[in-house]
Amino acid sequence: MVSEWHRQGERVALVPTMGALHDGHLSLIRQAKEHAAHVVVSVFVNPTQFAPGEDYERYPRTLETDMEKCRSEGVSLVFAPDRNEMYGSDDEERPHYLSVRISGMNRHLCGASRPGHFEGVLQVVNKLFNIVRPDVAVFGQKDIQQWFIIRQMAEEFEHPVEILMGPTRRESDGLAKSSRNVYLSPDQRRKAPMLFASLKRVSDTLREQILKQDADSGEIPVPGTLLSGEKQRFAENGFKLDYFSIVGTPDLQPVDVIVPGRLYVIAAAAWLGNTRLIDNVLLNTRKE
Template sequence: MIQTMQQISTIEELRVQIKAARLQGKTIGFVPTMGFLHEGHLSLVKAAREKCDLVVMSIFVNPLQFGPNEDFERYPRDIERDSQMAAGAGVDLLFTPSVEEMYPRPILTTVSVANVTTPLCGASRPGHFDGVSTVVLKLFSIVQPDYAFFGQKDAQQVAVVTQMVNDLSVPVEVIPCPIVREADGLAMSSRNVYLSAEEREQALVLSQSLRQAAAWLEEGLPLEQIKARIRQMIADKPLAEIDYVEILRYPDLQPVETELPGQAIIVALAVRFGKTRLIDNLIAAIR
């Protein structure tokens, strides 16, 4: 089937297209991204393509979700390449608004989610999840999708968006999709491009320690011991600097009070290599 993708950069034009699709009774799948696409993003498009009549992808590097000392300015961008990849993967509408289009005046409205934003990246990156929930709600208002597809690499983001959608009765179903990895195990990320060859090599410790954690969980090791062992594995890599190593209840991301068999948990890592901060996680259950 020949698919002709339309690239749209204004909210008004997108609304016209969405309205037309709605009138034809089409279901709308939405893949919000910050661009610099990789196989992880394309797996979300594939899931949307299978479930929905119209697939909308947004590419917007959202300044609200970057801290003052973070990488908003240098975040990798390549809209030409992204556009080709999106078209190839079956995106129907590619929404690429400018910052001025999304925030024509300073935005005074903030959407905040409590509790699930407290630990992990919420603790390391103050304000980050306010920026995420605010822009996602705005994108949902513009695209009005039936389904929205998010990668589980950003597991906390999935938890935050799901909580927001439930709390505010937003008429969209959030569909989390599995982490996509390079052949050697490194979780796909637009930020991987920052890594030097040496950092790239040592960064394998994230996926390797999570694979070990899965085995240790199988063996029934206590969670504190698993955390200590992961920390040790990462500390053995000279270029690695731990931001956090946490094991929390899933999906509410609260501390595991008692280790009940069957309890769903997330093993979540954030590690810096030079200026690059990588995250990865494993969702599992206590034996």
């Protein structure tokens, strides 16, 4: 089917998901449609990107609703393989000898607390790219580290695919849409928007520094108190902060100075009870 589209010169877009589709996913699908005649949505809760003790088993699975949503969005094909199809079953003789390793880019942010996570992501996305052979693939900004690592893979592995970033969709109070939001208690749900508010505050502060700096001066130091104040606020409100960092791109290493013109990410992850929330904003460093 896909190869038939390719043969007819029709562009194919891929939106890889783990299902439990929400408005965020639907906006990725709509973005994909602007770039290709056919949109393929993959739905696969990939076991190899969950570390032991993470929520693989309880991750929401809603394939029927997902299919309906895809249908009404005009998706051409939903690819929902089972675990055996992707990795072979245990009794079958299909051992794995290869893995994709990442250095540097997974050292900080989510990579630090989720060992093996991004290798699992690359394992499955590499397979998906080779199975579907999309001309373009859309991944959400919310998983920003994933986005940069996948774009790096596409480049180093020479996948002939363009990687697009879908803007983070938010609830009216600013909370980033996520399949994991369903885990939140009403009280946690009330507190959850603090994550974005805090990122926004840091971003706005840095933006001010950039704008008020002389045109000909160079690096802008990140004030040491900027992040520590935010960290304290999280602690006071019952969040267990995993990280709150300003990192450069594409290497995703923490920085303590901002160089105007370069792209930075301000990213945070925090636990509310048993639920881990992540969010990030891109820092506009242009002096205009």
